[in-house]
Amino acid sequence: MKEKSKNILFYAMAAVLLGVGIHLTQEFRFYNIAANELFIYDWAEVLGTLTETGGLATLTASFLSQFFCLPVVGTIILSGLYVFAAWLVWKILSGITDCTLSKGLAFIPVVFLFLCMENDYYRFQGHIAFMLTLAALYAYGTLSEDKIRYAAGILIVPLLYHLAGSSAMVFAVSAFMWEVLRNGFRGLYALIYPAVSLLTAFMYVKTSMTPGWEHVLTPFMYYDWPSTYFFPLYAWASVPVLMLAAHLLVKGVSRLSSYAPVVGLALALCLAGYLYNAVHSRSYYRLIQEQQLAAEGEWDEIIESADRRQPNYLVSYLNLALAHKGQLVDKLGYYNPQPVSKVMFPTPNLKTGLSLQSAVYLSWGYVSAARQAAFDANMVTPGMHNPAQLKILVLTNMALGSPEVAEKYVNILAKTLFHRGWAREMRQALDEPAYEPEELRRLREALPYKGEYVRYDGLKGDMKDILEADSSNQILSQFYTAYQMLETLEER
């Protein structure tokens, strides 16, 4: 078999393996990513993003992630990106070694990228920034003329800082390593790259273009909230480390068998599996899985996949699913009920917790509380473009008589690919008071007649007020009974 065909076969196999792995382990994470970003089809918005540090990475990430709401698309895009990244790493390593094992070991950075996804505060922008850096490194390696290559390297560092952000550090360090390993002492000239990158970082910090040193020197930039960032850091570090390893391989093993890439890939996948099991949070993943299923109205699937041993708090997607099926009161005791003193699963992620609240409160017709939760959930979403929460904000503001602010959110959604139809319908409801979509009518009917404050008399008091306003509210009626049952449980 020709080398080219072997390569195609190898990467196709890797893509399939990665795709299957990603689908099995991350299927529901894609919806969550898509729920946190909107790609706004507006030139001013696009240009504005491009002027920000890491703007190209942000823009590309939000463009790609808008498609994550479609089934399997996230898996396809991500596995494609990972294979592309591994191919780029291999091509970079090819400049140092011809050892075929490196083709498989080139998947090591991908393993760490994959594990980054376990942290919900990590932004997909970090992946794209890393890809851009690898692409720049590959392009750099293709320049054969020394002077041109050095000049290009000096230009690439600040440019990459602007386009991709702090991952430009990876370029600076890796390009330096690449030069030293290829050219020995002569390669020390490439120390200029880390120096330029530090200088660029210094300028970004001093001019307040980025908030601080951590943002320009580490992957911290790719998190929307302070968080540990070991895995992206490992992905970064793995590029120069692999170069060094490749250099040693050249000396040790000049040529391995043709199965070596597969062995390397298998090693990378084993590492991924091991680390995934160590860091994966089942309960949190379960929450985002339910979040997607609830958004899609897949109540049966939520109920069927529920784990009876998991603590079930009053405000949960499971209870919402049971209420939709008219089974909440009957089956409450079956699913490990928790006392009402704590109404919700203590999620470590504020955004996901607030999204749960807004979804449940909206189903109750608890309009002002749903608006508050949606506002806060949207606020803690980077860029404040969380489509699900923006939709709740539109509905609740319209129901509560604030059409002007609802229009602001409608205008945002109208500039997206997947939400513009919904926005058009709401625009019609804004323009023609006689037109009232069903979901809006239901909310308006649920507005309580009395009750000055939300939660002043406690959640139970508010539930009672809403039920008095709309006794046909079956969802809330079940939750209200469930609340009373849980109260009894607490008293015991």
Next chain:
Amino acid sequence: MKRYIFIICLIVIAACRPEISGDIAQQPDIFPDYTDVTIPCNIAPMNFQVISQEGTAWMAEVAAEDETVFIYSGNGLIPFGKGQWKKLLSAGGELSIRIYEKRDGKWLAYQKFSMYVNDDKVDPYLAYRLITPGYSLWREMSICQRDLESFKERRIYSNTQGKGNCVNCHSFCDRDPDQMLFHLRSEFAGTYIFRNGGREKLDTKADSLISALVYPYWHTSGHYVAFSVNRTNQVLHSTDPNRIEVFDEASDVVVYDVDNHRIVTADHLSSAAAFETFPTFSPDGRSLYFCSAKAVEPMPEGYKEVKYSLCRVDFDPSDCSFGQRVDTLYNAAVQGGSVSFPRISPDGRFLAFTLSGYGTFSIWHKDADVYCIDLQSGGLSEMAALNSDDVESYHSWSGNSRWMVVSSRRDDGLYTRPYISYVDEKGMAYKPFLLPQKNPKKYYDSQMFSFNIPEFVEGQIDLSGRQIADFAAKAKDAPVVFVRKN
């Protein structure tokens, strides 16, 4: 040569003027509403957007006394060139603007509207905090400084540069960029004072205070800052048009002696029987104004009973002492409503304040409007032209007392925007204009932050966010002594 250029320009202008096929019997709908506004002679270009469903192209003819410019637009945005705008402003007087709209291949002319250029300059900078108009949570926020003569905005400090903590209540001594303060909450919490190159962080966790320092106002000398201390709480309305009710369960007024690190108060500024808040010094530094309401219990049940009057006591800057007599300038019990944010014009002539139905937190009260007391005559009047059906709350005066910036929610009922109004020698406010932006419709439509506490500033603030963040991380609390005077 200049003559030829002039002739060429005339030809180009003549060529620009469209052939008019008819009139539209109304003024154009534009955003921001800049029709018939009074503007300072040093303001940034007042770009605006024509809102029209029918037009396919637009042309603005802007005529000053001896200057006429034409601006063509394919999308309704009318952007003024920098030089072009400067010439129009320097021509002064009335800028007469006519918009032509192309419909079905024919140009139609709207009725003219005007902008009136006033020779009184506005301070060159406006400082504000960009913050989401949220409930109790916060995420990103920043204090910014906007150059009012251009579109440049500079971020002074963003909480992303620190530990994501809340930064609030920025305040300047007499609009001096070299004397400012703000508070940080959560991590590195404290009051940070930057004064003529010096920096300090105050330890305000004194046991004698009911809370950390809150609403500030500098004495013009820079030696004192009056603060309120407030035990604040909030509840969420279920169906009321006002989303949130923020109320105090206790509050006092204190004065911080900057040189001697003392916090001074008096019984009549910190009575348990009353809520005292929103202190303001007079420009001559001899009076301290504040709002006071009879304490109500329990809260929040009695929230509608809390009505703040406007009071004044003498202040002696030589020894930081207070007069014994409390004058009431606006008696809420008699005159109705509740007073907040008293602010005196730098010339000492007018006192503007926000009046709402009840309570202390007028920024969430849709009925909140700005009123004015003529301190010479004692006359009270509503600054009607400045107000809208929605919230008008925080306001501040320009250095020459001729301009006022006010936070208003009039655009969408939620996101506050800074509106600037001319105030004449009689204290009458003119129709305000929204802070200009390069592309105002796009900017304000996509802006998810409110402009909070807009304050005019005389010059550029010589501090960077990094310097502030570094200082906050390292600063040690300056000990403060609490003194109560009778």
